[in-house]
Amino acid sequence: MAPQHSPPASAFTYPQSYSFPPFFTLQPNLQTRLSQLRKWSRLIQRYCRHEHIFKLSLVTALDTTLFKNASLRKRLSLNDALQVVDWMTRDEGGRRAEWIDGGVEANGGTVWVFWKRPEEWADVVASWVEETGQRNTVLTLYELMNGEMTVGQGMISREQRLDMSAHGMLDFHGMDAELFHRCLAVLVKRGKAQVFGSEDQQGVKFF
Amino acid sequence: MFLQPLDLTTALRPTLLPDEALLFVQDAVGLYEGKYKIPGLQNGHAYLTTHRACYVDNLEPRKSSIAVELKNVDRYEFYAGFLKSSAKITLHPKAPKRASIQSRSHSTISNTQRAAQSPSRSSTASPVQRGASPLLSSGSGSGTPRPSTATWVCTICSFSNPVPATFDPATANSNTPLPACVTCGVKPSFPHVLKASIANAAGRQGSQPQSHAPVQPLLESHGQYSENSSIEYIEAQWREESALPVKSRFQCPRCTFLNHPSLLACELCGAPLLSTESKAADVLGENIARPESPGPSLDSSSFGVDNEPECVKFSFRAGGEKIFHERLKGAMVQRKWLLQNAPPVPDFSAGNVGITAIGIDGQVRQPLERARTVGIAGLERQGLELRKKNEAVIGSAFEDLDALMLSAKEVVALAESFAKKSDEGSADANQLIVESAKALDMVTTKEMLGSSSGSESLYLSEMSRNLAEYLTDDAKGILRKEGGIMSLVDLWAVFNRARGGVELISPMEFEKAARLWEKLKLPVRLRQFKNGLLVVQQADRTDDKTIAQLLSLLQDLHTSSSSSEVGWGHEIFGRGITAQEAAQRFGWSVGVASEELEMAEEKGALCREEGIEGLRFWENWIVDDQSDDFDDDIKVDPFYEVDPVLKNLEDMGIF
Numbered sequence: 001m002a003p004q005h006s007p008p009a010s011a012f013t014y015p016q017s018y019s020f021p022p023f024f025t026l027q028p029n030l031q032t033r034l035s036q037l038r039k040w041s042r043l044i045q046r047y048c049r050h051e052h053i054f055k056l057s058l059v060t061a062l063d064t065t066l067f068k069n070a071s072l073r074k075r076l077s078l079n080d081a082l083q084v085v086d087w088m089t090r091d092e093g094g095r096r097a098e099w100i101d102g103g104v105e106a107n108g109g110t111v112w113v114f115w116k117r118p119e120e121w122a123d124v125v126a127s128w129v130e131e132t133g134q135r136n137t138v139l140t141l142y143e144l145m146n147g148e149m150t151v152g153q154g155m156i157s158r159e160q161r162l163d164m165s166a167h168g169m170l171d172f173h174g175m176d177a178e179l180f181h182r183c184l185a186v187l188v189k190r191g192k193a194q195v196f197g198s199e200d201q202q203g204v205k206f207f
Numbered sequence: 208m209f210l211q212p213l214d215l216t217t218a219l220r221p222t223l224l225p226d227e228a229l230l231f232v233q234d235a236v237g238l239y240e241g242k243y244k245i246p247g248l249q250n251g252h253a254y255l256t257t258h259r260a261c262y263v264d265n266l267e268p269r270k271s272s273i274a275v276e277l278k279n280v281d282r283y284e285f286y287a288g289f290l291k292s293s294a295k296i297t298l299h300p301k302a303p304k305r306a307s308i309q310s311r312s313h314s315t316i317s318n319t320q321r322a323a324q325s326p327s328r329s330s331t332a333s334p335v336q337r338g339a340s341p342l343l344s345s346g347s348g349s350g351t352p353r354p355s356t357a358t359w360v361c362t363i364c365s366f367s368n369p370v371p372a373t374f375d376p377a378t379a380n381s382n383t384p385l386p387a388c389v390t391c392g393v394k395p396s397f398p399h400v401l402k403a404s405i406a407n408a409a410g411r412q413g414s415q416p417q418s419h420a421p422v423q424p425l426l427e428s429h430g431q432y433s434e435n436s437s438i439e440y441i442e443a444q445w446r447e448e449s450a451l452p453v454k455s456r457f458q459c460p461r462c463t464f465l466n467h468p469s470l471l472a473c474e475l476c477g478a479p480l481l482s483t484e485s486k487a488a489d490v491l492g493e494n495i496a497r498p499e500s501p502g503p504s505l506d507s508s509s510f511g512v513d514n515e516p517e518c519v520k521f522s523f524r525a526g527g528e529k530i531f532h533e534r535l536k537g538a539m540v541q542r543k544w545l546l547q548n549a550p551p552v553p554d555f556s557a558g559n560v561g562i563t564a565i566g567i568d569g570q571v572r573q574p575l576e577r578a579r580t581v582g583i584a585g586l587e588r589q590g591l592e593l594r595k596k597n598e599a600v601i602g603s604a605f606e607d608l609d610a611l612m613l614s615a616k617e618v619v620a621l622a623e624s625f626a627k628k629s630d631e632g633s634a635d636a637n638q639l640i641v642e643s644a645k646a647l648d649m650v651t652t653k654e655m656l657g658s659s660s661g662s663e664s665l666y667l668s669e670m671s672r673n674l675a676e677y678l679t680d681d682a683k684g685i686l687r688k689e690g691g692i693m694s695l696v697d698l699w700a701v702f703n704r705a706r707g708g709v710e711l712i713s714p715m716e717f718e719k720a721a722r723l724w725e726k727l728k729l730p731v732r733l734r735q736f737k738n739g740l741l742v743v744q745q746a747d748r749t750d751d752k753t754i755a756q757l758l759s760l761l762q763d764l765h766t767s768s769s770s771s772e773v774g775w776g777h778e779i780f781g782r783g784i785t786a787q788e789a790a791q792r793f794g795w796s797v798g799v800a801s802e803e804l805e806m807a808e809e810k811g812a813l814c815r816e817e818g819i820e821g822l823r824f825w826e827n828w829i830v831d832d833q834s835d836d837f838d839d840d841i842k843v844d845p846f847y848e849v850d851p852v853l854k855n856l857e858d859m860g861i862f
Binding site: 036039 | 779780783808809811814815816817818823825827828829830
C-alpha cells in the first residue's frame with residue numbers, strides 16, 4: 001500500500017479512487033466535490049514526493065500517469081486539473097501549492113507543489129543542522145543541495161525515514177534552488193541562519 | 208337514518224353513486240341540528256348532488272362527514288340570514304312510520320266522507336288542490352306505488368289538470384288537439400303538457416308517486432275526462448270544502464273565519480295562520496306526532512347518525528345559499544334518485560299496439576302482446592313502429608331543454624344503442640360516446656360553485672381534488688402507466704383530452720390547482736426539478752424512496768453485469784448507469800430519469816462520470832474518505848495563518 005522509496009524506481013501505488021471512473025470528472029455536488037479535491041490533493045502530493053517533484057507543469061503532467069489512467073482510458077481534463085490545483089493553492093486546500101509567475105494561465109500552469117511547505121522545510125533543515133552538528137559553520141548552498149553530505153537525505157530507506165521523521169528530517173537533497181532560498185529565508189527571519197555572498201557563491205551560516 | 212355516513216374518494220370528495228351528478232359545491236358551511244350547532248361539523252364543504260346533500264368537514268373529512276339523502280327529505284326551508292346570523296337551509300326529514308300511518312288514515316277518512324257527500328260527482332275533481340303546497344309531497348307518505356295518469360299544472364291559474372288519456376307523448380305533435388284548463392279555460396302549450404306527461408312517466412314506478420297523487424285514483428275510477436265539466440268541478444270543490452269537518456279546518460285567530468287547513472294566511476283578513484296547530488295540520492299531523500322541543504343543549508355524545516334529528520340546517524357562512532337553494536329545489540323536483548329503478552322508456556301505447564322498444568340497456572324488449580301479422584309485412588310493420596317510437600322520443604327530447612333534461616336517460620340509452628348497432632368496426636365512435644358520458648361525470652365546472660368572494664379559490668380547490676381523483680383512479684392508472692411520475696404538461700394534455708373538449712382548463716388555473724395539492728393534503732404532489740420542470744407524483748413517493756430505488760439498482764449491477772469489463776475495481780464500484788438505462792428500468796421518461804439521477808447526485812448519493820459515451824452515474828465512492836487514507840504525513844486540511852506574535856514568541860522559546 002504505502003509508497004516504496006528505495007529503490008526510487010519502485011512503482012507508485014495509486015489510491016483506490018484512481019480506478020473509480022467518476023474520480024476523473026469534477027463533481028458538481030459541493031460536498032462530493034470537496035472530498036474529491038482532497039483526494040486529488042493527496043494524490044498529487046504523494047505522487048510528487050515519490051517522484052521528487054517540486055515544480056509541476058500541468059500541461060505536461062496531464063499526459064503522465066498522475067492525471068491519466070490508461071486502463072480506464074480516463075484522464076482529468078486540463079480545466080479540471082487547473083481547478084484542482086487552484087483549490088490546493090487556496091486556504092481551504094491547505095496552501096499545498098503555489099502558482100509560479102502569476103496565476104493559472106501563465107506558463108502553462110506551472111505550480112510549486114508543497115508536499116512540504118517552506119516553513120516545514122526550514123524545520124527539516126534546522127533539525128538536520130542540529131543532528132549533524134553543523135552549527136556555526138559556513139556551508140555553501142551548492143553543498144547543501146547537491147553535496148554528498150545531504151545525499152542520504154534523498155535516498156534513505158523507508159524504515160530510516162520513519163525513524164528520522166520523528167526528528168523532522170526529510171529529503172531536501174536535490175531541492176529546487178528557488179524553493180531552498182525561500183526555505184533559508186524563513187530560517188533567516190527566525191534568526192537561525194545568515195545568508196551571505198553573491199549570486200553564485202552564496203553561503204549560509206546556521207546558529 | 209336521516210343522517211348517513213359518507214364515503215369519500217381519495218381526494219376527499221363524496222363518492223358519487225351511479226347516475227348521481229354533482230350540482231353544487233360551497234365552502235365555509237356549518238351544520239345545525241334543530242337550533243343547535245353540531246360540534247365538529249362547523250367548517251366544511253357542502254356538496255349538493257342529484258341524490259344527496261353532503262357535508263364534508265375540512266379538518267377531519269374521514270371522520271365527520273355526513274350525507275342527507277334527498278329522498279328522505281320531506282321539505283326544505285330557506286332562511287335568508289339576519290344581522291350576524293348566516294343564511295341557512297333547513298332540511299326536514301320525512302315523517303317516521305307512525306306519522307305516515309296517521310296521515311294515511313286521515314286521508315282515507317276524508318275520502319270516505321267525500322264519497323258519502325257526493326257519490327256521483329265529487330270524484331271528477333281534485334279535492335284540496337291549491338297550487339303547489341308542501342301538502343302535496345307529504346301526501347305521498349304511503350309508500351305503495353300506484354298506477355297514475357299524468358297531470359299538467361296550468362300556467363295561468365296553477366290548477367292541476369289531467370292529461371287526457373288519448374294524449375300519447377310518443378305520437379303527439381304540436382297539431383294534436385289539447386283540452387283547455389278546467390278552471391280558467393286557457394289552452395296549454397304543447398311542450399308544457401308533453402313535459403308533464405314525460406315527468407309523470409319517469410316517476411311512475413318509483414316508490415313515490417307524482418306530486419298530484421290524490422287526484423289520480425279518483426280520475427281513474429271515473430275514466431275519461433270530459434271537457435265540459437269545469438262548472439261541475441267548481442261546484443264539487445265548494446261542496447268539498449264545506450264538507451270538511453270543522454275540526455280539520457283552522458279558525459283564524461283574528462277574524463274567526465274557518466280557513467282551509469292548507470292555507471298559510473287567513474283567506475278573509477290575511478292574518479298569518481302559521482302558528483301552532485294550523486302549521487301542524489298543514490303537514491298532516493307530522494308535528495303532532497313529534498313534540499316540538501329538542502333537549503336544552505346538544506352535547507356531542509348525543510349526536511349520532513342513528514338518532515333521528517328533528518331537522519338539519521346547513522349554515523352558509525360565506526354565501527352561496529341562494530344557488531344551493533335553487534339547485535336543491537331543482538333536484539327535489541327532478542328526483543333523479545327515482546331514475547335508478549325507472550322503467551327504460553315510457554311505453555304509452557303498450558296497451559293497444561304491441562311495439563318493440565329499446566331498453567335502457569340497449570336490449571330489445573318484447574311487447575306484452577302483439578298484433579298477429581306474420582311474414583315480411585309483420586317485420587316491416589315492426590320496423591316502422593320502432594322507428595316511429597324512436598323518432599318520437601328524440602323529437603320530444605328536443606322539444607325544449609327542460610324536456611331534454613327529463614328524458615336525458617332515454618336519449619343516452621338511444622345514443623348508446625345506436626352506437627352499438629351502427630357498426631362493430633367503428634369502435635372509435637363507440638369509445639367516444641362512452642368516454643364523453645364518463646367525462647360528464649367528472650367535470651368540475653365553474654357554475655357548480657358558489658359565487659361568493661372565495662369562489663375562485665373554491666373553484667381551484669375543487670379542481671385540485673378533481674385532478675387528484677383523476678390521477679389516483681386505479682381504473683385509469685394514469686400515474687402507474689408513467690412509472691409513478693409524469694410531467695405536469697403531459698397531465699394537463701391528458702386531462703383536457705379526457706374532458707372531451709368541454710370545459711377545458713387553462714394552463715394557469717391548472718398549475719394553481721396542482722399547487723394546492725400539498726395544502727389540501729391530497730395523495731398526489733407536485734414537484735419542481737431544479738431546471739424548472741414540474742412533475743406530478745404520488746405524495747408518498749419521496750426523494751429518499753427514489754434514491755433507495757436507484758441505489759438498489761446500482762447494487763444489483765455489482766454482481767449482475769458482465770465480468771469482461773475489468774480494468775477498475777468492478778467488484779467494488781459496480782457500474783455506472785445512464786439516464787436512458789434508468790428510464791428503461793423504471794418506466795420513466797428520459798427527462799424525468801435524468802432529473803431523478805441529478806436529484807440523487809445533489810443529495811450526495813450518486814456521483815457522475817462524464818465521458819465520450821455520455822453521462823453516467825455511479826454510487827458515490829468519492830465521499831468515502833477512508834478508502835484512500837495512508838499512513839503518510841500528507842496534509843490536505845485547510846491552512847490557517849498562525850498569529851505572527853504568537854509565532855515569534857514560540858520561536859524565542861518563550862511559549
